[in-house]
Amino acid sequence: MKYGIVIFPPKYIQDEANSYRKRYDPKYSLIPPHITLKEAFDMDEKEMDKLIPELKRIANATNPFSIEIRKVSTFFPVTNTIYFKVEPNDELMNLQKQFHEGKFENNMSHPFVPHITIAQNLRDDEYSDVFGTLKMNQFNFEATIDRFQLLYQLENQSWTVYETFVFGKEIV
Amino acid sequence: MKYGIVIFPPKYIQDEANSYRKRYDPKYSLIPPHITLKEAFDMDEKEMDKLIPELKRIANATNPFSIEIRKVSTFFPVTNTIYFKVEPNDELMNLQKQFHEGKFENNMSHPFVPHITIAQNLRDDEYSDVFGTLKMNQFNFEATIDRFQLLYQLENQSWTVYETFVFGKEIV
Numbered sequence: 001m002k003y004g005i006v007i008f009p010p011k012y013i014q015d016e017a018n019s020y021r022k023r024y025d026p027k028y029s030l031i032p033p034h035i036t037l038k039e040a041f042d043m044d045e046k047e048m049d050k051l052i053p054e055l056k057r058i059a060n061a062t063n064p065f066s067i068e069i070r071k072v073s074t075f076f077p078v079t080n081t082i083y084f085k086v087e088p089n090d091e092l093m094n095l096q097k098q099f100h101e102g103k104f105e106n107n108m109s110h111p112f113v114p115h116i117t118i119a120q121n122l123r124d125d126e127y128s129d130v131f132g133t134l135k136m137n138q139f140n141f142e143a144t145i146d147r148f149q150l151l152y153q154l155e156n157q158s159w160t161v162y163e164t165f166v167f168g169k170e171i172v
Numbered sequence: 173m174k175y176g177i178v179i180f181p182p183k184y185i186q187d188e189a190n191s192y193r194k195r196y197d198p199k200y201s202l203i204p205p206h207i208t209l210k211e212a213f214d215m216d217e218k219e220m221d222k223l224i225p226e227l228k229r230i231a232n233a234t235n236p237f238s239i240e241i242r243k244v245s246t247f248f249p250v251t252n253t254i255y256f257k258v259e260p261n262d263e264l265m266n267l268q269k270q271f272h273e274g275k276f277e278n279n280m281s282h283p284f285v286p287h288i289t290i291a292q293n294l295r296d297d298e299y300s301d302v303f304g305t306l307k308m309n310q311f312n313f314e315a316t317i318d319r320f321q322l323l324y325q326l327e328n329q330s331w332t333v334y335e336t337f338v339f340g341k342e343i344v
Binding site: 001008011014015018022029032147149152154155156158159160161162163164166169170171 | 173180183186187190194201204319321324326327328330331332333334335336338341342343
């Protein structure tokens with residue numbers, strides 16, 4: 001089974017992201033707008049169940065923290081993904097780190113850049129147009145994050161939530 | 173905010189359901205295959221947060237139970253929805269009931285028929301074709317259910333999971 005770990009930002013940020021994703025993200029319908037904390041990884045269901053207590057321990061050791069989004073950015077020229085840039089903060093960076101050490105495989109293929117994807121797989125000219133317009137915009141999104149979610153992927157590439165982990169609220 | 177409460181069956185049942193939904197369900201991309209326990213209801217976020225302990229109490233008082241799917245059925249002529257019929261059992265019926273009494277508004281518009289939708293809003297002739305074919309099939313799906321999920325709806329009508337409630341595992 002393929003699993004992933006994400007944060008879903010509050011509804012108003014998801015709605016904003018979707019207003020772009022609808023047009024510019026072919027993966028729009030596969031998962032709600034999210035911050036990826038751990039990229040898709042393969043794991044046996046039984047093995048995953050053994051890691052659940054570990055996820056609960058991490059959730060319990062994490063305090064709710066704020067995130068801010070001020071602008072869009074891009075991974076160009078590596079990929080032409082455009083995203084809401086989530087300003088890095090220690091709590092978020094530390095949370096993400098814990099899913100890539102100890103009992104968790106380090107499946108990071110690049111340094112962690114917290115973001116919410118709003119466009120990807122665009123044609124070159126479309127990318128230039130969209131990013132050219134969006135980079136002028138100032139955004140002013142703030143949110144308190146108090147949970148993360150473990151998801152698994154279905155055969156059609158969409159994702160279903162397996163479990164939510166609320167900071168400080170889990171029985172280990 | 174609009175909330176709902178559902179059970180996501182295991183991946184293999186979701187994959188089967190999606191193989192039909194992809195062609196026959198216009199809501200395919202809005203939510204993974206699910207058993208609805210409580211239809212969409214409007215609630216203030218702060219009011220919903222007050223109901224979370226109630227959901228945890230219900231989860232803690234519920235034991236994991238089995239569900240079986242043997243055939244498809246339909247709501248025709250009320251609607252032309254076609255669904256995997258989930259054989260009713262006491263645990264499932266009792267769980268659903270608890271979301272419509274006490275602190276929860278009873279927003280049921282019809283008796284509870286446990287099901288996983290696989291087709292809806294078909295043209296009449298298409299409905300007849302699809303149901304005519306599917307009703308001949310025997311299915312043999314079984315699953316253990318040990319959790320339910322609280323979701324909220326985004327502006328694009330899709331659903332995001334807010335929280336998972338695992339039977340017997342919640343801190344109230």
